[in-house]
Structures are given as C-alpha cells and as structure tokens.
Amino acid sequence: MASGFAARRSRQALALGLAASALFAMAPAFGxxxxxxAAEVLGEAEAICTRxxxxxxxxxxxxxxVLVDPIxxxxxxxxxxxxxxxxxxxxxxxGTLPASVILANTSIEWSGIRWSEILWxxxxxxxxxxxxxxxxxxxxxxxxxxxxxxxxxNRHLDTLxxxxxxxxxxxxxxxxxxxxxxxxxxQAVADALLFRNERYRLFPAAATNENDLEANEGIAExxxxxxxxxxxxxxxxxxxxxxxxxxxxxxxxxxxAYATGPAYGLLLDQADPGWHSHFAPGQRLDQxxxxxxxxxxxxxxxxxxxxxxxxxxxxxxxxxKRDEVRRAHLAELTAKLVDGPVLVLPLDHSSLQFNPQTLVxxxxxxxxxxxxxxxxxxxVLEVDGDARVDQQAKIAxxxxxxxxxxxxxxHGWKLTLSPGWVVVPGARKGDLAVKRGGNP
Numbered sequence: 001m002a003s004g005f006a007a008r009r010s011r012q013a014l015a016l017g018l019a020a021s022a023l024f025a026m027a028p029a030f031g032x033x034x035x036x037x038a039a040e041v042l043g044e045a046e047a048i049c050t051r052x053x054x055x056x057x058x059x060x061x062x063x064x065x066v067l068v069d070p071i072x073x074x075x076x077x078x079x080x081x082x083x084x085x086x087x088x089x090x091x092x093x094x095g096t097l098p099a100s101v102i103l104a105n106t107s108i109e110w111s112g113i114r115w116s117e118i119l120w121x122x123x124x125x126x127x128x129x130x131x132x133x134x135x136x137x138x139x140x141x142x143x144x145x146x147x148x149x150x151x152x153x154n155r156h157l158d159t160l161x162x163x164x165x166x167x168x169x170x171x172x173x174x175x176x177x178x179x180x181x182x183x184x185x186x187q188a189v190a191d192a193l194l195f196r197n198e199r200y201r202l203f204p205a206a207a208t209n210e211n212d213l214e215a216n217e218g219i220a221e222x223x224x225x226x227x228x229x230x231x232x233x234x235x236x237x238x239x240x241x242x243x244x245x246x247x248x249x250x251x252x253x254x255x256x257a258y259a260t261g262p263a264y265g266l267l268l269d270q271a272d273p274g275w276h277s278h279f280a281p282g283q284r285l286d287q288x289x290x291x292x293x294x295x296x297x298x299x300x301x302x303x304x305x306x307x308x309x310x311x312x313x314x315x316x317x318x319x320x321k322r323d324e325v326r327r328a329h330l331a332e333l334t335a336k337l338v339d340g341p342v343l344v345l346p347l348d349h350s351s352l353q354f355n356p357q358t359l360v361x362x363x364x365x366x367x368x369x370x371x372x373x374x375x376x377x378x379x380v381l382e383v384d385g386d387a388r389v390d391q392q393a394k395i396a397x398x399x400x401x402x403x404x405x406x407x408x409x410x411h412g413w414k415l416t417l418s419p420g421w422v423v424v425p426g427a428r429k430g431d432l433a434v435k436r437g438g439n440p
Contacts (some may be wrong), residue, residue: 033069033120035090038076041067041122042092045133052227056276059145061137064115073097082112102351105132107139116140127229127238135224147281151216152209155361157252160323161202164316166256169195170243171310173263177236186293189267191306194298196286211284213254218261225262239263254356264289333360333368337388341430342397343410350376366390378421378434385412400432
C-alpha cells in the first residue's frame with residue numbers, strides 16, 4: 001500500500017498506494033498500458049454512460065477520461081486535451097501526464113479540461129471495474145450537480161465507541177439488504193439508524209462531518225453501484241461486499257462512506273424509488289431512509305438488546321484490544337512527529353496522494369499519513385514511514401531524527417526541493433524547516 005522509493009514496484013501495488021479513492025488490491029485487468037486494453041476499458045466506460053444517457057442525475061456521465069500508468073505516467077485518453085499535449089493514436093489520444101498532475105482514481109483539471117482519471121491497471125473483476133468507472137465519472141460531474149461538500153473531521157471513527165457503533169450499523173444494513181420480508185427489513189433499518197444516532201449522541205459533530213463525506217464519496221460509490229451494474233442482484237451483492245470488505249480497512253476515518261453510501265442508496269431505491277431526483281446536497285441518507293419507511297424516532301432504551309442481536313461479544317472484545325494497541329501507537333506517533341525533532345513543511349498550495357484506508361487521527365494535532373506524496377510550492381515529499389498533516393496549522397512534519405539541513409532523506413521519507421527553497425534550522429533545537437531562500 002506504500003508508495004516507497006524502490007526503483008520499480010508492482011503496478012498494482014503502486015497504483016493502490018497512490019490512489020486517493022483506492023479500495024482493495026485486485027488482480028489487474030491488463031498488464032502495461034496498451035492500446036487494446038485501453039480501448040476495452042474506455043469502451044466499457046462509454047457503454048455505462050450511454051446506457052444511462054443522463055437519466056439518473058439529469059446530467060450525462062459521458063465525458064473526458066484519461067487512463068494513466070502510474071509507473072511512467074503514460075496515458076491514453078478518449079479525447080484530445082485543450083492544449084495539444086496528447087497526440088492522436090488510432091481512435092484515442094496518447095501522451096505523458098506531467099509530474100505536476102496528481103496520480104489517483106479521481107477527477108482532475110488538466111490541460112484545459114476536467115477529466116475522470118483512472119489509474120492503470122484497473123480491477124480485474126468486471127463488476128468492480130464498472131463500479132469504479134461510474135464512480136469516477138460521477139466525480140467529474142459532481143461540481144456541475146452542486147453536490148460537493150467540504151469534508152469534515154471524522155476522527156471519532158478511530159475511537160473505540162465510534163468504530164464499534166459503525167460496525168454494528170454495517171451489520172444491520174447488511175441484514176436489511178438481505179431481509180426476506182418488509183418487516184425484517186424495517187427492523188434492520190431501524191437498528192442501523194439506532195446505532196448511527198447513538199454515535200451522533202456520543203460525538204455531536206459526527207452527524208455533519210459524516211454526512212459531508214457521504215455526500216462526496218458515499219453518493220459517488222452508490223452511483224457507481226447503481227449505474228455500473230445492471231441488475232438489482234448484482235447491486236445488492238456489491239453493496240454487501242463493501243459492507244464486509246471495509247471492516248478490514250486499518251482505519252474507517254475516510255473509508256466508511258464507501259460502505260454506507262451504496263447500502264443506504266439501494267435501500268432508499270426500495271423504499272422511495274426516484275429519491276435521487278429530488279436529493280439535495282446536505283440531506284442525510286439515514287434521515288431520508290427513516291422518513292421513507294416512516295420509522296419512529298430511535299428507541300435508545302432498546303440499545304443494549306439491539307447491540308446483542310448483532311454482537312455475540314467477540315466484536316466488542318476485539319475492538320477493546322485494538323483500542324489498547326491504538327493508544328500505544330498514538331503515543332509513539334506523537335513522540336516521533338510532534339515532540340521529537342521534526343522537519344516542518346508549510347502547506348500553501350498542497351496536493352496529496354494517499355491511501356484513505358490507513359489514515360491515523362492524532363486529535364487536535366492533525367492526521368498521520370503512513371504513506372503520502374505531498375506536492376507544494378517547495379517541491380515534493382514522498383513518505384513511506386509516517387508524516388503528520390495539520391491543516392489547521394498549515395504544516396506537515398516528518399521525523400528529523402539523526403539528520404541535518406543538507407539531508408534530503410530521512411527515516412521513511414524523501415524530499416525533492418524546488419529551486420529557491422532551502423532547509424534551515426527550525427524553531428526548536430533539532431528541528432528543521434523548509435523555507436523560501438536561495439537555490440538549495
């Protein structure tokens with residue numbers, strides 16, 4: 001999952017490590033980026049958006065798409081760029097993506113055009129690939145739909161109670177998707193909403209912050225599932241996969257919405273067909289589902305009994321053990337990236353490439369990224385051994401233990417400076433800082 005500094009890594013490992021919306025390692029569909037393989041994937045994307053014809057969201061998913069090999073940045077696109085960087089190659093266009101452009105499964109603004117960017121190779125499983133393609137095509141049109149919200153701070157999902165309650169919610173959502181009767185489905189949905197509302201009671205900011213991420217990534221993953229797959233059976237199967245697969249993620253802080261989005265969306269499809277046609281940014285999927293089913297307010301008095309219906313005690317026990325390990329790990333990270341000697345880098349015009357499943361919240365001190373590529377005015381920081389990003393203080397830090405101002409490598413990181421930037425002694429003894437100055 002790490003970006004690393006090895007000369008070459010496997011294409012799939014590197015693509016997964018860099019992808020901002022990566023899910024799980026999967027067998028590649030093809031090898032190196034080649035015209036035949038690219039044509040097949042671009043054709044699949046075209047088939048998905050043509051089949052929808054803009055009916056679902058009132059806006060066509062069809063548009064510019066670029067496939068990128070993260071090893072050498074070779075690209076194949078379905079149309080020309082705005083500045084003539086890409087050259088005609090058969091029915092498509094080919095070239096090289098500049099180093100300044102982020103590598104991720106995401107949407108990008110490049111060469112005068114907004115693209116869906118897909119890292120090569122994509123998932124080998126056809127359903128997973130089609131969901132991913134539709135997911136990223138939705139991201140491209142998301143601003144036009146005015147359905148993009150600033151993402152909040154979901155650090156509570158790395159706490160004992162936050163993790164425990166969201167996993168109970170996932171189990172209840174899975175039960176609702178599998179339910180053989182309407183009555184069973186209503187009970188399972190009521191349980192899911194109970195666990196969610198208990199989480200919101202314990203963490204008052206969670207309702208807004210979780211909803212912001214669900215609006216961005218949850219709706220995108222639901223759209224991928226809804227439009228990338230053609231049968232209700234396949235969609236439910238995929239949503240159940242997401243609800244179980246993400247349990248294995250090291251952190252739920254930024255990955256949870258990939259699991260909840262499809263589940264709530266598909267349950268809403270059953271309860272209120274066409275709900276998406278009047279969906280507005282800021283509306284909560286859980287509230288919409290509760291209203292569609294006309295469920296009463298959560299019965300908190302039944303919480304203990306409903307927990308027992310989904311947990312025989314093993315989930316709670318495992319989460320308690322994990323929390324003990326987490327607290328020790330947080331102490332180590334604080335010593336390494338806050339209290340100890342650090343290299344401080346300013347965040348002015350930063351872009352980040354990272355694996356969303358591995359983020360570690362460090363409270364008010366920011367978030368730790370075990371692997372990261374950070375681009376800013378001063379250059380590029382590549383991390384394979386923990387960096388702290390504090391968006392409030394507008395800084396990033398890595399360990400400076402045992403290094404001096406002339407070093408560009410540290411324990412698990414590599415720094416490439418732009419001309420006009422230097423490393424100088426920092427505010428504390430042993431600290432270093434990146435500053436604008438002479439040529440490095």
